[in-house]
């Protein structure tokens with residue numbers, strides 16, 4: 001049984017098997033997190049929008065109305081990056097999209113690129129996504145597809 005390199009608690013075998021050497025405590029995650037911040041924004045009734053970048057910057061843009069939460073005066077609905085509760089099915093009313101859609105969601109792409117930037121292989125990305133964000137349905141094949149195209153940003 002491996003122990004967390006930070007707090008010494010026992011690591012669950014499943015987590016150790018995924019290559020983690022620290023436990024799931026939120027503060028440990030934040031301490032070890034080296035990638036860009038991923039912010040999940042609830043946008044109307046469409047799928048979650050995910051932005052990758054500085055969270056302060058994202059917050060300012062959100063407060064300036066850039067993400068257009070038009071059906072609510074409540075402002076941004078902030079949630080931790082993952083896991084998020086399931087969204088109700090889209091009703092068909094979608095915001096116009098400037099960039100041609102790819103056969104995967106922005107959220108799937110953000111997660112794959114985040115893990116790719118951390119040096120994980122498509123197989124490892126799929127394994128971690130299955131544990132951490134199972135509702136996104138990220139497969140090894142999808143990870144390969146996403147990593148094979150040029151990032152939009």
Ligand SMILES: [Zn+2]
Pocket residue numbers: 004005006007008009022023024025028
């Ligand atoms: Zn720990």
